[in-house]
Amino acid sequence: xxxxxxxxxxxxxxxxxxxxxxxxxxxxxxxxxxxxxxxxxxxxxxxxxxxxxxxxxxxxxxxxxxxxxxxxxxxxxxxxxxxxxxxxxxxxxxxxxxxxxxxxxxxxxxxxxxxxxxxxxxxxxxxxxxxxxxxxxxxxxxxxxxxxxxxxxxxxxxxxxxxxxxxxxxxxxxxxxxxxxxxxxxxxxxxxxxxx
Amino acid sequence: xxxxxxxxxxxxxxxxxxxxxxxxxxxxxxxxxxxxxxxxxxxxxxxxxxxxxxxxxxxxxxxxxxxxxxxxxxxxxxxxxxxxxxxxxxxxxxxxxxxxxxxxxxxxxxxxxxxxxxxxxxxxxxxxxxxxxxxxxxxxxxxxxxxxxxxxxxxxxxxxxxxxxxxxxxxxxxxxxxxxxxxxxxxxxxxxxxxxxxxx
Amino acid sequence: xxxxxxxxxxxxxxxxxxxxxxxxxxxxxxxxxxxxxxxxxxxxxxxxxxxxxxxxxxxxxxxxxxxxxxxxxxxxxxxxxxxxxxxxxxxxxxxxxxxxxxxxxxxxxxxxxxxxxxxxxxxxxxxxxxxxxxxxxxxxxxxxxxxxxxxxxxxxxxxxxxxxxxxxxxxxxxxxxxxxxxxxxxxxxxxxx
Numbered sequence: 001x002x003x004x005x006x007x008x009x010x011x012x013x014x015x016x017x018x019x020x021x022x023x024x025x026x027x028x029x030x031x032x033x034x035x036x037x038x039x040x041x042x043x044x045x046x047x048x049x050x051x052x053x054x055x056x057x058x059x060x061x062x063x064x065x066x067x068x069x070x071x072x073x074x075x076x077x078x079x080x081x082x083x084x085x086x087x088x089x090x091x092x093x094x095x096x097x098x099x100x101x102x103x104x105x106x107x108x109x110x111x112x113x114x115x116x117x118x119x120x121x122x123x124x125x126x127x128x129x130x131x132x133x134x135x136x137x138x139x140x141x142x143x144x145x146x147x148x149x150x151x152x153x154x155x156x157x158x159x160x161x162x163x164x165x166x167x168x169x170x171x172x173x174x175x176x177x178x179x180x181x182x183x184x185x186x187x188x189x190x191x192x193x194x195x196x
Numbered sequence: 197x198x199x200x201x202x203x204x205x206x207x208x209x210x211x212x213x214x215x216x217x218x219x220x221x222x223x224x225x226x227x228x229x230x231x232x233x234x235x236x237x238x239x240x241x242x243x244x245x246x247x248x249x250x251x252x253x254x255x256x257x258x259x260x261x262x263x264x265x266x267x268x269x270x271x272x273x274x275x276x277x278x279x280x281x282x283x284x285x286x287x288x289x290x291x292x293x294x295x296x297x298x299x300x301x302x303x304x305x306x307x308x309x310x311x312x313x314x315x316x317x318x319x320x321x322x323x324x325x326x327x328x329x330x331x332x333x334x335x336x337x338x339x340x341x342x343x344x345x346x347x348x349x350x351x352x353x354x355x356x357x358x359x360x361x362x363x364x365x366x367x368x369x370x371x372x373x374x375x376x377x378x379x380x381x382x383x384x385x386x387x388x389x390x391x392x393x394x395x396x
Numbered sequence: 397x398x399x400x401x402x403x404x405x406x407x408x409x410x411x412x413x414x415x416x417x418x419x420x421x422x423x424x425x426x427x428x429x430x431x432x433x434x435x436x437x438x439x440x441x442x443x444x445x446x447x448x449x450x451x452x453x454x455x456x457x458x459x460x461x462x463x464x465x466x467x468x469x470x471x472x473x474x475x476x477x478x479x480x481x482x483x484x485x486x487x488x489x490x491x492x493x494x495x496x497x498x499x500x501x502x503x504x505x506x507x508x509x510x511x512x513x514x515x516x517x518x519x520x521x522x523x524x525x526x527x528x529x530x531x532x533x534x535x536x537x538x539x540x541x542x543x544x545x546x547x548x549x550x551x552x553x554x555x556x557x558x559x560x561x562x563x564x565x566x567x568x569x570x571x572x573x574x575x576x577x578x579x580x581x582x583x584x585x586x587x588x589x
Contacts, residue, residue, distance in 0.1 A: 022566055025425065026510045030418035059214070064202040067211050073478055073507075074211075077471035078218035082225045085467060089232035092240070103470040103517055107510040109422055174321065175416050176577035183570030190562035218471070226467050295411075295584070321584075 007126055011133030017110045018141035019189040024110045028142060029178040031101050035158050038146025039139060040094055041101060044087070046135025048079045048105050049114060053131030055079075056119040072115045073106070080106045110138060148181050149173060240316075248303025248312040249275040249285040256285060261391070263384050267291075270384035274392075281392065282306055287316070288381035293373040295319045298328075300374065302381040309345045310378070318370075325370030332374065338362045341375075346382040351375045400531050407535035410584055413511055414543040415577040420511030424544060424573075425566060427502065429555075434548035438541025440502040442534065444484065445512050448477050449533035452516035453526055473516045478507050511540055547573060 017023045024045070031041040055075055063071045084102050087095050095102065105111070114134055119127040147157055153173035155163040171177045200206045245256050252275030261272045271287040283305040290298045296319035303311040315329045332341045338354060339362045352359030353371050363371030413419045420441070427437045452473050460466055485503045488496040506512060515536050519529040550572050559568055 022425070023422075025421035026418050029421060062200060063210050063214070064200045064206045066202040067207045070475070070478060071211055071214050073474055074214055074218050074471065077474050078222055081222055081467060081470050084470065085225050085229040085233070089229035089236065092236045100514060100517055100521070104419075104510045104514060106470055106474050107508050107513050109508050112508060170324065171578075174581065175418070176574040176581065178418070179570045179574030179577055183567045183574065186570065187560075187562045187567035190567065194562065222468065222471070 004126070004129055007129045008133040011130060011135075012137040012140065016137040016141055016189075017134055018138060018145075019186055020193075021110075021113075022186075023113055024108045024138065025182075026104065027101050027108055028145065029175075029182060031098055032142055032146035032149055032178060033153075033173050034150045034156075035143055035147040037097050038142035038144075041098055042135070042139025042142040044083060044094075044098070044102065045105055045108060045110070046131075046139055048076065048083055049111055049135045049138075050128065050131040051079045052076045052111055053114055053119040053127040054124060056115045057122060057124045057127035060120045068120060069112075069116075072112060072120075076111050076115070077106050110134065145178075145182055145185060148185065149177055152181070153177060244301040244314045244316060245273050245285040248301050248314055249273065250277070250283040250303070250305055250311055252276055252282055253278065261388050263387050265380045265383055268380070270381060272384050272388040274388060281389070283311060284385050284388065286381035286384050288377040288384065290373040290377040290380075292369070292376060293318060293320055294325050294367070294369045295321070298370075298373050298377060300377045300381070302378055304382065304385050307345065308347055308382055308385060309343060310341050312342060313378070315374075320370045321367065324364065324367040327364050327367070328370060328374050331364050331371075332361070341378060346379055351379045351382075399528065403528060403531050404535040405586070407532055408539040408542065409580065410586055412539045412543055412580050412583075413514070413536050414540060415573070415580040416584070417514070419514040420509055420540055423502075423505055423509050423511075424540075424547065425569060427505070428544050428548040428569075429551055431545060431548040431552065433502075434544040435541065436498055437502045437505075438537070438544050441506060441509065441511065441540055442537035444477070444481060444503075444506050445515050445537045445540075446530065446533045447484075448473075448480055448512050449516055449519055449529050450526070451476050451480065453519060453524075453529045456520050457526075469517070469520070470513075473513055477512050477516070481507050511536070543576070547576065550576075 011017070015021055018025075018028050027041055027045065032038040052072075052075055056072055059071075059075075080103060083105070087102060114130060118130045122130070149172045151157050151162060153168050153170055155161060155165050155168045169177075172181055200210065242257070249256065254274075254276040256273035256275055259274050259276070261274065263270050263272070268289040268291065270289070273285040273287070275282045275284055283303065286302045286304065288300050288302055290300075297317065298315070298320070299317040301314045301316055303313060305311050313332065318326065318328065320326050320328070331339055334340055338360060341351065341361060344351075344361075350358050350360045352375060353361060353363035353368060355363060355368060356372075361371075361375060363375075407413070411417060414421065414424050423437055423441070428434050455472060455476065456466075456469065460468060460472065481503055485496075488503075515533055519532055522532075524532060547569075551569060554568060554572065557568075
């Protein structure tokens with residue numbers, strides 16, 4: 001039991017994909033103009049990661065080593081396309097706010113990274129847990145960054161007003177604020193990790 | 197199970213079958229989502245027309261009429277209440293936004309008074325230009341365009357000479373583009389009225 | 397002619413791929429420690445983006461659109477890019493070993509560079525014709541190289557700075573990137589007419 005818990009927990013905090021492994025930076029920076037957008041992107045990525053991890057661990061022994069990368073890419077790209085179609089059909093507003101970053105989930109290094117480092121070596125259930133943990137870790141990181149940017153930029157969190165918008169620093173909603181907010185968050189995480 | 201060795205036939209079979217299965221799954225997913233996707237696009241347009249236009253009992257999309265103003269296409273969706281022109285929803289475009297094009301569905305009453313509007317598409321600066329959806333319906337100061345008639349009120353930002361609408365703070369370019377769309381949409385509606393009058 | 401100038405200026409400065417579109421961040425953070433490797437990476441990316449854009453555009457226009465298979469765009473494009481990168485590696489190794497020596501290490505990294513896939517998809521979304529697509533592809537890569545090169549210069553200096561331990565490395569690099577992005581924001585709103 002302990003082993004399974006560790007796999008799940010590992011992706012959330014000790015090797016959080018954004019703050020510790022520094023993977024998937026494009027989506028992290030590009031879609032976190034608000035906590036809500038960040039959460040949606042996180043969930044979308046987590047869904048694809050979960051599916052691809054499970055399928056890759058199922059077929060791992062059927063894929064010869066030399067063609068494993070193209071095979072993984074095909075599997076990941078199929079899930080991304082299915083997600084794209086589903087979003088278009090049932091959640092068109094999401095498509096408008098995340099835009100090009102939905103197809104770009106394919107090249108999110110987290111997916112190929114987990115496929116190569118974990119799913120291609122472990123069993124189905126372990127891979128499922130790993131995908132779940134890493135997905136949750138990614139989503140939480142995106143919500144945190146999106147939340148920080150939204151509060152500093154517009155005085156709101158998930159659209160609920162904390163302080164009047166006129167006092168917000170608009171910079172944080174724009175591109176430079178994304179880099180700066182993420183930089184400070186990673187520094188804070190580094191500081192905490194060193195002390196405990 | 198033992199891992200398959202990397203021989204050429206193995207590689208081809210393995211990759212080939214993965215691709216075929218993936219392709220089949222995608223084809224299935226496509227056929228499932230095809231209808232909802234088409235419906236979504238249509239429903240969005242219909243909803244926007246119904247929201248901004250006065251009450252109607254015709255099918256504005258069937259009666260649509262197109263014109264070109266300043267090189268942009270404006271589509272008039274006329275609203276008829278028992279064969280009497282009650283106003284229209286006009287889909288207008290401006291290329292003069294801060295970033296990319298701005299598409300607005302503008303609703304007019306029969307006399308040209310602005311009833312409502314919906315910003316359908318824009319890529320303005322988040323937090324500045326993107327406020328246009330709420331700003332121009334805010335009753336504070338002279339921000340709102342709703343209930344005003346471009347014939348009587350000058351639809352220019354108050355910064356510019358003679359303008360009577362307050363633009364968004366720090367987003368004058370976006371505001372100008374929005375008001376330009378409104379003005380041109382109004383023109384398109386007037387033109388439509390004329391062609392209809394001529395027919396009779 | 398004006399459209400091409402407009403595409404070039406927009407892609408390099410106004411909508412810089414790294415600073416305003418957030419694409420290609422991974423290599424931007426990973427390979428920007430030295431100016432020389434930054435230029436090497438930039439050259440390799442320019443090469444791949446240009447070819448990938450052309451191939452993707454041709455496939456979209458002459459295969460996917462006529463067959464009504466637009467929904468396969470993502471999967472087809474990523475396979476094209478992966479295939480191109482592999483092919484390029486093999487060809488370069490055989491024909492121009494000197495160039496391979498200097499660029500080779502960056503090639504495998506490019507498949508997962510989202511700037512490549514991003515540009516291929518954006519070109520289709522913007523409805524460019526072939527010439528415009530090529531121009532956009534090259535200009536975007538120049539913008540990417542420029543960003544990488546400026547940033548590498550800054551990071552070489554940063555190495556020598558006394559910094560709090562927690563800020564060293566990526567955090568301070570990201571904050572510098574933010575300040576650079578602010579500088580690039582000065583270009584926004586420029587219109588070429």
